[in-house]
Amino acid sequence: MTAQRLLFFAVATTATSLLLGCAAAPPQDATETTATEATLHHEVPPGELDEYYAFFSGGQSGEVRVAGFPSMRVLKRIPVWNLDSATGWGITNESKAMLDGMVTGDTHHVHPSYADGTYDGKWLFVNDKANNRLARIRIDTLEVDATLNIPHTQGTHGVFPQRAPTTEWVVLNSEFRSPFENEGEGDMLDASSYGGVHTIVDAESMEIAGQVTTPVNLDLAATDYSGRYSFATSYNSEGGATISEMLAADRDYLVVFDWQRIKAALASGDYRTVDGIPVLDGSEGTGLTAYIPVPKNPHGVNVSPDGNYAVVCGKVSPTVSVIDINILADVFAGTIDPADAVVAEPEVGLGPLHTTYDGRGNAYTSLFIDSQIVKWNIQRAIDLQASPQEGETPVVDRLDVHYQVGHTMASMAETKDADGRYLLSLNKISKDRFLNVGPLKPENDQLVDISGEQMVLLADHAAYVEPHDVTIVRRDLIEDKVVHRVRLEDHPDAVTQSSVERIGNRVIARMTATAPVFGLQEVEVNEGDEVTFIVTNTDEIPDLAHGFALSNYGIQFIVAPFETKSVTFIADKPGVHWIYCTTFCHALHLEMRMRLVVRAR
């Protein structure tokens, strides 16, 4: 920390304390500032459990990660769009049915479902930016239970569930302006005909309720706390196809979608139908949307826990724009100008990307270029916008992070119950913070104590590429929803009695797995047969999983207690092939194996 920085801290803290009349935070000198110590303990002793669940996206890895928080111990990696040779995701028939032949993906945002502005412990939703898909994860098993292709879109980036009264809708934004019906016809290089799409998905049925088209691109997403609005930042109002074209205009937009008007249009049939999907025109002037001007090329949009403000980060501009959600009705009614919804635009630092909250009126914005988290007071920013005072700033504190922070998220900050305890800074670059592991370095997720006036860095945690975003959820909202065991009959083909059935050249082996034996000791087939194994783990004790690996066939999966999975393959390699349990299950685990005998034709 430089002397210059320390001086800045001292000034900022003193000014803020005096101006806010905050008796609890007396002016401090620079020495005291550096001596600030954490009040929270982030280390969890052996055998103890964490206070929070943290749900991370996994970026290019295509997965979702579950960590105990604040210890940051990774508890589970949920395969979503990727092939996972451990659990068999992407290998089993059940998972293949949800993957549409694509075992790559790019998860950016994981958001749990809501009831009344806080998490209801039902689902997680996560996007696939690369292949334009949405996945739903059941919280009771923390496994994917439904996926949906989002047609007419590319760069399906922002995703956010409805926050009130309950999550009936989930919205997704398409970041890459593209031809709506992208079928290789017309002048495809003419980008002026491209557009963005705000897709509305029914959370329960996982079907598309409608798509709202816009001429501009739509990046990150948020919803309000009343169930009336959803938001999208747009950084390419120019409609450019090259980076130069995308940076041409001085202002871009926060696009606001009015759900009352969208619902009315859907109910009255005021839409066109494309590929069975109701498509609504969300251009300016249609009444469904409001285009709030913000500085050029904005990035994140995050709504404050009190539901009053949507904060848009400037990215290219060193500012954040504070939009008053309560006066958006006036914008839609046409009684005020869209620009009037912006009630503050404080300068916070270089490269603001995302904002999170402590529930005490403060916002924390990540600064990519400055490699800082900046803490600022929302009301102070609004007051200073209304009556500027020379040399005054809403900034309360700054914390250097290491390095190039993208998303930042505080505990429970995406709910009305933001508790202002911990913050995570998801830094894209770790450089020298960890032992060198070669050219591709880990990310650095830094844990910060935000319970006091000043932020305190607590710990560095390396992460494999690339958790973009995280939601940090109080344990009590999740823990009792998660089961130790699925119901055996949840799978329609659950096996309680092993058997081998032959229908022509198809062979179906139904098999139990109970420590330490498979329900069959040998299965004989002919070369070229289409073989299906259906395997049920009939051990009922929690945490007694079995694996199924078929030698030489590239087939592996795990079945947890009472779980059933199946694989289908062509027996194209003659010979004796051992099938063995891959999950250490018993003192005689190594003996838990059987033979697939493939007779040469």
Next chain:
Amino acid sequence: MKHQTLAAPLLVSGLLALSGSAAQDLARGEQVYNSRCVVCHGPQGDGKGLIGIVHRAQTSGLVTTTYPRDFTAGVFKFRSTPSGQLPTDDDLMRIVTEGISRSGMPSHTDVSEADRLSVVQYIKTFSDRWERDDPREPLQITDAPTLVGSDESTERGRAVYQTMQCAVCHGEAGRGDGTASAGLQDSWGDAIVPFDFTSGPVKGGSTPEMIYRTFMTGLDGTPMPSYQDAMPEEADRWDLVSFCLRLMQG
């Protein structure tokens, strides 16, 4: 292992009493037993094979261990015969073939029918009860009446569940957590937990007829008695089947 088995007095006397093809079947049965069964049931047929523990159940934090069947006792849970009787050969063949769902006993459909028949004969050499007891007759159980599973039958079954005091062991919601559930033991003195219906399929088979059969036969060697006499009305029995099916739906 073979030496040990042959040294068992029971087996030697059994072999001496037989001749020709029957002895050949028994010798084949022993081979099959030593290939497929001995690891759990042990060379003496006493359930003390190398695996030792093949099944554990956890209910409300209570973990119990269920050992493989001890054939020397001549006591069997899953039968078609009245309480206290030996099973029929068909009963043994059914269990060997189909296994016992959710237990350590796998099915053996990958073993030829002749081998399964021979191992059934071999299993019967472990207890002299098979020579002493009278021939066994299965209970006659009709197909389930159509009312089974209906709301009316289920509600009546709920009352039968109370009258028969099923909840004392199995709990009000069928979770196996009744007031008497904690201290139960089987005939070998090992702890045993009442079945948790909400966990899914029952071991004796989950069709209405199989559940009915369990009420009639009881599970010998466990605290689950026969209700053949206590529940003489046919209608009550089927209503209780309906209620159990509902409990299994969770």
